[in-house]
Structure formats: structure tokens, C-alpha cells
Amino acid sequence: MSAAHSTSPLPGAAPAVGITVEGLSKRFGAFEVLRGVSFTVQPGEIFVLMGPSGSGKSVLLKHLVGLERPSSGRTTVAGLDGADPATRERVRMALVFQAGALFNSLSVYDNLALYPREHRLGNEAAIRDRVMRALQILSLENAVQKFPAELSGGMKKRVAIARALVMEPQLLLYDEPTSELDPVMSATITEIIATLRQRYQVTSIVVSHDRDLALAIADRVGILMGGELIFLGPPADLRNPTDPRVADFLNPRIDLEHPRFKHLET
């Protein structure tokens, strides 16, 4: 978008980046969380990764930003090894944590200003400009001097997104951005994710089990189950799934006659 340059410093001066995941496996002790997962994400794409709790979605996300090292296989970001700490210096990636992971000892303003200050991106005035712009995008101007403990769940998630935005990321990763939110707030966050991509062409990967979000804004969807990718395709394909596991995950039928947990017991 041409607007990108006028709203600088937020939009990427550097181009959005692509991602590959090749045969990624991860074991914690004897427990295998990921089993040979492979997929690619195009630059500027919104990729939604779905799956039941404990299917390894968050772990996969941590591999992309180098917080976990693969047991085997590899991830690349813009062609660079994701496990190499140096990659984080070459590519600006931001991860929006599920619980926000805001710095509890810092005010909202200082939370956002931490990154530009630590990386010496301009003087205090320039940083203030940058922070305030990110807060405006997410309508958080009133929360500037608040501390994380004083914020509601939805506000925390928005502050976390704003903190990611300040980094002018080339890659934005969201871990469960709509979990634990009311439907209206979920919709708001979904709109924000779509808007950010639309405005700044940032590559976005969203880990979520929010079906509405996936169907509304995803370019492609992957479904992770038991550590394996059981579905990969555009959201349109999800409307008539061929795989019964995918169908069951997306439209779980509540059957009181034959409850699911009884199956599991046998």
C-alpha cells in the first residue's frame, strides 16, 4: 500500500519475508510434540495454524522465532536458519504471546518503548512518536501510563499487538490472539490482524482454534493434530472437509448419547 510510507516508521522498509518448515520434529524427553511437519508461508500471507490444545501449535511457533531448537528438520525465515540467533538480528520478527507477556514492571508506554530504546532507534522524541502511533492504531491512547496489571484481558492482547507493531516486524506471529475474549473483542482483534496485513504487507502466522477467524481472514489454513499436519489449504476447502478428523475438529457434534470421552476410555 502506498499509505505505508506515509505512516512510517511502522511499515516495513524491509520487505515481508517467507517461511519454510521442513520435516520439523521436536521431542521433549520421550514425548514427541511435532512429527515431521512441513509447509511454506509466502511473503505477505496470513497463515492460520489450527488444531486442538496440546497439538504442538505453540511449540511450532516458538521454533519459527528461535525460542526452541528442533530435534530434527529445520525452519527458515527469509532463507535463514530459524534456530540461529543471528537470524533475529537480520529479520525483525514479533511474537504476540497468548497471555501478552507484557513486562509487568513497566508501564504500557515503557513496554512499547523498550524495543526502540534497547536498539537505539532514534532519540526519545522519535521513540515517543513511534510508540504513540502504534497505540493509536490499536486505540490504546488512554492506557499509556497504566501498568499491565491494571488492564483487562482484551486490552493486554491489544497492547501486546501494539508492542509487536513498534518493532516494524517483517514477520508477525500471533499465539491464540482471540482466546479468552468475548465474541466482540475476538472480532475486533481479527479485524486488527487483517488490517495490519493489508496496510503493511507483513507476513502473519496466527495460531488459533478460532474457526471464525480462520475462515474470515486466512489466506491458507493448516491443521495440526497429534504433532502432524493433517490439513493444508485455503479456508474454502474447510467448508467441505474430506478428512473426518478435520470435519470433527471444525464442527464437533455434541452427542449426549455417545459422549466423546467414553470413546477415549475404551
Added chain:
Amino acid sequence: MTNNPQQTARVGLFFLLGMALIWVTFETLSGGKLWFKDKGYTLVAGFDSLKELKAGDDVRMAGVKIGDVALTRLAGRRAEAVLRIDSDKRIKADATATIVTQGLIGTGYVSIDLGTDAAPFLPAGGEIRTATSADLNSVMAQLGDLGRKLEGALGGLGTSLNGDSRQPGLLQKVDAILAENRENLSRTTANLQQITDKVNRGEGTLGRLLNDARLHDELLAGVAELKQGATQARGFLTNAEELVAEVKRGRGTLGALVYDQKAADDLKASLASLREVSEQLAQGRGTLGQLLKDDSLVRETRALLKKADRAIDNLDDTGPITAVGVVANGLF
């Protein structure tokens, strides 16, 4: 993340205060000397025995600390102390080092005298002349030993002469039988009495030793008395020998003595040990003389004798010679 300026100021003040305190401590403890201890230079002092000297003890010249003992080591058949001397303190080549043992808790130091003006200075690493100082411990040990022997000898003599509950003493027998020797015998007894008196006065000297500032002179006088006593003891011995010789000569008339061979042997043994005591006292004169020459020894004597307070207190009801034994036993 902006710091409260007050906080910054508090931290700054706190830190500067700490540094100031460290500086004050440094000035106070090390007297502002540039950095730590003066390295100085070393001298070697060889002794037969370092006694209670150990690394870290002082080295003093005329009582002023000029360094310390860096280390002690065994070098062949002698013991060596390496002395670290402050670099601004020079020592004459003819100065003499002695080891001084001080007080009851066994601290010692090396005392170096001033030497003479004409002598050159000792170079670093050189060897200093040493002298063995009179060791109060050995002096007192000898004195105590002597006392015990004298006591034993005179005690034995007493038994021989006066007898005990079981049998009449030799003296009674001799008295009864040897009327012609009465003169000799009374002279001997008089001599013995004289010794006892002398040593009695000696006891007084020992008592005053504790408190009197003119201690030095009196100790000297006391020792002179002791010497006199020794001379007289020798005189007495000669008399006693005469007596024995006379007893031997007059064997026929000493019928009773012949019957009592044991009493005669007792007398002989007593006289032999008395002679031994007398000789040792004569030798002891040398050691006692040494005691008087050395000022520090007198001071130590006072310290040691204080410890013997109780023993001295008991002197009143014991004989003078036993008292020496008590003092000796109390001390060691």
C-alpha cells in the same frame, strides 16, 4: 524507564560515602603508607634454637619495631630466622640479635642492639650476629632442681642425725658416745643454723621481688647471700667429713655405731648428696649471674613470679629451703 533523580542522587551519595569510609579505614590502619607493607630488605639470623619465635613476630631495635620475622626455617644444624627490616632502618654489622621471650603466652621477638657507630651497615640479605640469651625457663628449672636436691639432702641428714620414731637417731648415739667430739659437732650445728638464717633472709628477698621497684639490686643482694650460703655449705661439708673421718678413726670407741651399720650408711649418703648440692650451687652462680645482667630477664622474672603468687603466700609456714621447691613446683 527513567530514573527518579532522587534515587540516582541517593545511590551516588551512598557510593561516595562507602568509598570515603574505605579511604578513612585505609589511612587509619595503614597510616597512609603508599601501598600495603613496606617490602623492606631481609637479614638472616641463625640460632641454636628459635624457642618460641614464629613468623610474624616483631623485630625491634632498642625496643622500637623495625620489621618482622618473615619466616623460620631449619638450615643444617641450626635454626634460621629470616628478618624483614623496614627499608629505612639500617643495621650496623656488629649489632647482635637475640631472641626475647616475653610474657606467659609465649610471644617473642627478635631484639637487635644498636651496634657501634664505626661499623658499616649490614647489606640486604646479609647475616646478622646472634647471641644466645639467658633463658629464664632453664635458670628457674636449675634453681628449682637445686632446691629440691638441697631439701632432700638436708632432710636425709636430719633423719640421720635426729632419728625417727622407730630408732634413736645417730646424733643421740654420737652424743652419748662421742663426748670428745662435742666441740666439732657444735661448730657444725652452728654452721647449719647460719645457712638456714641466710636462706631465710633470701626468702624475704624473693617476696619483695614481686612488688619492689629496686628489685634489681635486691635480687643481686639475694643472690650474693645465696653465694655466701653456698660457701658456708661447703664449709659445713668439710666439717661433716671431718666428723665422719673421726668416727671412722674412733671405730673402737663407737661401739654403738658399729652395731648400726645402716645409720652410718645413711649419714654417708646424706653427706654425699649435700656435697653434690653444694657443687651445683657453686656452678649455678654463673647462671644466676647471667640473670642479673639482663634487664629483660628481671622483668620476666617479675611476670613469672606473679604467677607464683600463691606459692609465695605459702612460704610462711614452711622451711626456707622447702620454699624454693614450692616456688619451683608452682612455676613449672
Added chain:
Amino acid sequence: MPNTLSASPASRGTPSVTDRLLTWLPTPVFQVLHGTGSTLLLLGRTLRHVPSLPRQFGRFIEQCHLIGYTTMPIVGILSFFIGSVLALQSGHAGENVGYKQFIGALVGLTMARELGPVMAAVLLAGRVGSAIAAELASMKVYQEVDALETMNIPPERMLVLPRLAAVLTMMPVLTIMADLVGWFGGAIVSKYTHFISIEPASYFANLRQYMDFSDVLNGLIKAEIFGLTVVLVCCNIGLNTRGGPREIGASVTRAVVTSLILILVLDFFVTKALM
């Protein structure tokens, strides 16, 4: 995710001989080795960021304030009574033997060489070490540390380095205060206790006669070593916390206990080394 310590050496590729040996070790031994190693690695990683210390000046001052200024009162109170009781005990014991006049040197040397640094370090562990461990453990558990890493801000630079620098700056100050307050405590007790009654002048004269600045310096060196150890260990345990909020409490306990043990163990070896 359960990532047990003993499983980690073998988790990647074929385990080497060393790794297999390590898995055979009893768990406590392994944990001691793991703790030692990770602490030293943390120190190494932190030292790499020393050039960026000027940029951490704000955090450095903040930590100095916490470690030095706010810890001073308790260090003062404790040292005063330690010095007093030292004088009291040695006066009582020395009354009969007659070394009463050495109380100054005794209190002075004991405070400077031993109790000043050790007490400062113990209080540091209890007051600051626990706070460090709690803060970093909570940051770890609530993914704040992960967030820092994704922001390409090394936690060592932002969280560990200012604390290390602050403790190294403040330990000498705390220790000299502990020393001096302890000396004065001893002096006051020596004057006003009837069976000691030694004038402060002779108390300090004796202290000065038998003490050298090297004795104080010896204590200051010890204090620096203790301070560095406490902060490093507490940071390491905090940053290695895994699991939920319950683990924060466990980490704090472990950090303080480990610090205290290390202070006393190190004390022995450092004392020997400095003799």
C-alpha cells in the same frame, strides 16, 4: 512441557560418552554439575555484553539502589549486634585468661576478615537474591523472557548485567559499613560492660596495632566474590524456572538456599586462598 534436566543431554543426536556418563550420575550430583555449568555459562554470556553497560545505566542505578541503599539499614543493625556480641563473648571468655586487652584486635579482625563480608553476603542473599530470583522466575514463567528474546534483547544484557555491575559496586560499600558498625558496636560494649570496661581509645589503639588495611581489603575481596556469586546464582535459578507460578516460589527457595551454602563453602576456600 516437561523438559526434565536429565533428559536434555541425550535429547539431540547420538549421546556422546560424556553425556552417557552424565545420565548415569545420581540426580543430585547431576543437578550440582548442571547448576555450576549453567551459572558459569550465564556469567560468560553476560560478560559479552559488558560494552553495552553504559546503556544500562538507568537499570544499574535502580539495582544499586535496591542492593545498596535499601539493604544498608539491616546490614547496619545486624553488624552492630554481631560486633557487640563478639566483644561480649570474648570479654567474658578472656576475663580469666587475661587477654581482655586484645578485644579490639579480636573484634576488628573478625569483623573485617570474616563476619563483615559474610553477614553482608547473607543479607544480600536473603533480601536481594530472593527478590532477583522471584522477579526473573516470574518473568520467565509469564514468558516475558521469551518476549525479550524475540525482541532480540538478550536477557543477560538487560536483566543480569545491571545487577552484576550493581552488586560489584555496592558490596564494598555494604561491607565497609558492616565492618565499621561492628567495630563501634564492640567498642561500645567494651566500655559499658562492667567485666570488660575498656575505653574506646585503648580498644581502637589495640585494633589499629594488630590490623592492617590488607585485612580489610581481604574482606572486601571476599565480599565481591560472595556478591557476584549470590547474584549470578539467583539470576540463573530465576531464568531457569520452568512450569507454572508455583515454580516461582520453589525457585526463590532454591536460590536463597543455594546462595547461603555457596557463601559458606566459598568462604572457606577463599579464606584459605587469601591466607
